[in-house]
Amino acid sequence: MSASAVFILDLKGKVLICRNYKGNMDMNEIDHFMPILMKREEEAEATPLVTHGSSHFLWIKHSNLYLVAMTKKNANASLVYTFLYKIVQVFKEYFKELEEESIRDNFVTVYELMDEVMDFGFPQTTDSKILQEYITQQGHKLEVGAPRPPATITNAVSWRSEGIKYRKNEVFMDVIESVNLLVSASGSVLRSEIVGTIKLRVVLSGMPELRLGLNDKVLFEITGREKSKAVELEDVKFHQCVRLSRFENDRTISFIPPDGESELMSYRLNTTVKPLIWIESVIEKFSHSRVEIKVKARSNFKTRSTANSVSILVPVPSDADSPKFKTSTGSAKWVPEKSAVQWNIKSFPGGKEYVMRASFGLPSVDSDELEAKRPITVNFEIPYFTVSGIQVRYLKIIEKSGYHALPWVRYITQSGDYQLRTN
């Protein structure tokens, strides 16, 4: 890849910050970007690649910012997008939120970071853990004599520096699975997928060596424990700290963790699971008078688990008015800006079924506009439960000094892109 320049623009297309890495393109070219994008957006085809003459703009949008890479080469598109997302991630780890305000407030740091992540159009150090060691946000403090470059720049363990000390040694591990679901109007499951991540918060001294045991099916097959309940993981991605060769050899997940928060691994499962929250809906539209909506929600998981803060968003016609609701549990409200009814259920135990009825008035004059067939979307969170059945069997922590450390594991299942189409 080679990006000639990277820009950060606000929503109006005004340049907040830019970096000319290569000096082979006119920086004013960016002025063409926004008008083209606006025009395309009207035509609803604002593809992530915008071309003006020989300049190509590859862009992504993050909250109220556009991040644009400019190039005139036939660059490697997927790499450029990956890079843009990477710098978003770096910024987020520095400023918590990446938005126009945070760019303005952390002007100096943004410049420093943009200097480090890329040189002459080639990505250099993009690991925020390393960057954080020598680019600090202490803008007010004076740094007489720059910080030493972290040993990590040449160190074998580039993501963790030596000499970290804590009084109490602990590891917190979150296993989070989000469920993506698409159900057709006739009630058949079109797509069902589980995306899991394992997140770490490491509070450990020294250079600890961690070993994580999962109920991985392949591992169980190797070790001959085929009878136990195991999960078949697909598309497993690891943080760079995990020794891939060992995983490939004997499926052992061993690593020296980065300090603080990080994402250890992610995986995907394509197995069809029973939709955790099943929705049956009847939306009857009597044109010119009213809409009657009946939604039945059923929880398809064990009774000992409970889904929290369930919110079911049911679409209603945009010209509907005077809502009336009746729910067997929870509360329903009309969200006119989304043209939807939002049904909130604080706690939804497994094996239960709840009903919500709503009716709306419709104007007597029909609008000619074709209404979009929007799906019902569901948000929920089920703690202490994983759909896939993945389990952390052990997390061993070994350090030279032989201190005792506590591992904490937490499981959460949540909704991802969870949609049920309506008629």
Next chain:
Amino acid sequence: MPYLGSEDAVRELRRALSNPHVQSDPLRYRSSVLRAVRAMSQGVDVSDLFSEMVKACATVDVVQKKLVYVFLCSYATLNPELSLLVINTLRKDCQDPNPMVRSLALRNMTNLRLPSLVEYVEQPLTAGLRDRAACVRRVAVLGWAKLHHLQPHPEIDAAVVNELYGLLRDPDPVVMVNCLRALEEILKEEGGVAINKPITHHLLNRLKESDVWGQCEVLRILQRYHPQSEDELFDILSLLDASLVSPHAPVMAATLSLFLGLCSGLPAVSLAALERVRGPLLAACGSVSRETRFTALCHIQLLLRSLPGLMGAHYKRFFCSYAEPAYIKQRKMQVLVELVNDENVAMLLDELKGYCTDVNPETAQAAISAIGRIGRSYSDRCLEILTGLLGLKQEHITSAVLQTMCDLVWVCPQCSDTVCLALEGCDGMLQDSQGRQALLWLLAVYGERVSSAPYTLEVFIDGVRSEASLGVKMELLTTTMKLFLCRPSETQDMLGRLLHYCIEEEMDMCVRDQALLYYRLLHCGIEETRKVLQGRRSDPSLGVLIGRPAEPISQWASSFNTLEPLRQGGVATEPASRGSPEHVTFDPKPNTDLSDTLNCSQIEKVNLDSDGASRFTYSSANVPARSLSLSPVLSPEAFERLWMQRHASHAEQGAEKLEEEEDYVCLEEHIQCPAVPYCSPQSLQAAMQLVNIQTLAFTPPHTLPWRVYLYTHTQHAHSGSTLIVGELLYTGEPSRRVVAVKKCTEDGDVVEEEEEAGMLSGRELVKKDEEEEEIKVTLKQQPRDDKALKDFLSILTTVLHTHN
């Protein structure tokens, strides 16, 4: 964007920067510098502050240094003389004990982009290459590339190039990758960095150490290497195997690109690689980032050009989600069209039907035209959906449906009845000109059969004065003329009015000339007009099922993993509509009997010449009396009718092996030749034509189920001629019957051996199964002549066997 008062701001800043009190207070000094840089990035012209900023550079505060450098690098080209002053500070910093300061100085020295400073930069850069700290070496290596970019300097470059090649062995992986990048830049004229065997192996061995960016760079550069032997090639491939299924999409794509490059001579290996990346590619299609998803979709479209069957089983992954942006939905639909087959067509059409009512008109239009494309193979179901959509009376939908129907009837004339029926309800309510043009075109071609055509046309003609589109007016003229030819009494009056308006009042020259032309043409008499206007309709032999032939991988391999697939906007996969070249048309030359009837004894000769002659099975003794012929020609419609009718009666009677009627026979047979479904349709067609078998329709290679439809006439001196229509079907699954037959014919040893092998490794068995896969041949003959059918079958078997 200078704003009012920017001059004041600059003046104020200058005062602050040169104020000794500010300079003595490091915090205030830094904040003044920051304000200057902030003003710069807001577009205020602060170049006047250059000399003040140069002074601010001499500080121990690294953050201030960085800010000043950002400023200086932006304005250096405007102040080359003053920039000379910075160089001293920078060179001093290059001696700093702190490597961070050294690398910072070195980087900014090369970022000044001033040719006049090159001589001062070279020495620190050379020293930088040998620095102890890796971060300095990284900067120094790229520094040379920047220098070369600025001003090529041949004699120094030679020395540097050698040093850079040496640094490829640097312990730091980023230095190694930066060396590759720098050499690429410096040796651009000579075709980039030279890759030999030791370098290749060194790079491959250290691939794992690099981050995603480095790996992609290395993989890209390795494409230039040509392995010296097949063994070496396979060694490299097996080293790369893990990266091929890398969870990082860019690494996976770069590896695949390298694979395709290395295996250009080994299609089987490329194929295996493509199969292997299917999983990661599909995962990228479900990525959270819509840009990654889009990129993956674009690249999948590229792959499908060569391997239409690659994603067949995973069509559900390409169903659109409600919230997806339109550009992703449209790409997904383009992919879906490619994936359609007998099994999933119902499901797919149902899904596409849902998209047709999308609120975004472009998405709706894309969905409708996708249905139209599928309609070329599955016309009945698609037409049903399309006519159903007309019932919605939504303007943009109607317009899109009409445009799609135009394209569809052109390639599938058998659809015309349904289209005519649908046209009855359409009136001139369309607003957009393309839809109106489509409607007029359809009326022109099928006006005869649409009873309401003159009324629809009248609405157009009455409104011609307010018509803005040139295209619609031209189309209207042609349509009215054509309709006049077939329905003169109803249209004469309005034609007169239209011509009068166009000749007397119309301001546009093109329309006027066209009208005049038609007017004069009418003077020449009705027959003459008919001859001119009723040109060729769509070719009736345009395919029933014909797909686009698969392209060789090399066609697109070079643009894989670049910007190009994203730019095409799907044009490459969306072929031109009417009369497009993808529809292979055959001209069977019906009148030249002599050349068309080829005696079978000749076939033998032909086959003996080819290498497959050893498997020649049929005896030539009974052949001379019989021959195959292509005439009379059977049109695709006639074929379809014949086939379907026979098919129905066949189904009623249950699946018997050989079913008999007085004048008709149906035969099912299995032939072993697994390679045929993978060969190109053209070559198979050529082979068939050699023996006077006409192929009518193909599915593209590699799709499952794979089908070919064919027909021929057998001619016999005594029993007269019979027509044989047939279908070759390859489902990809070994058929049970055949396995059973095999077991009883083959001796026990073989069976046992096979079982043993199966116990040793499952893989072996799978392979054997593949070898047993067969093509199912269904033949229907009319009138019945068993002997002729048997002969034909043996000829067909021979052709299929000799073909692979």
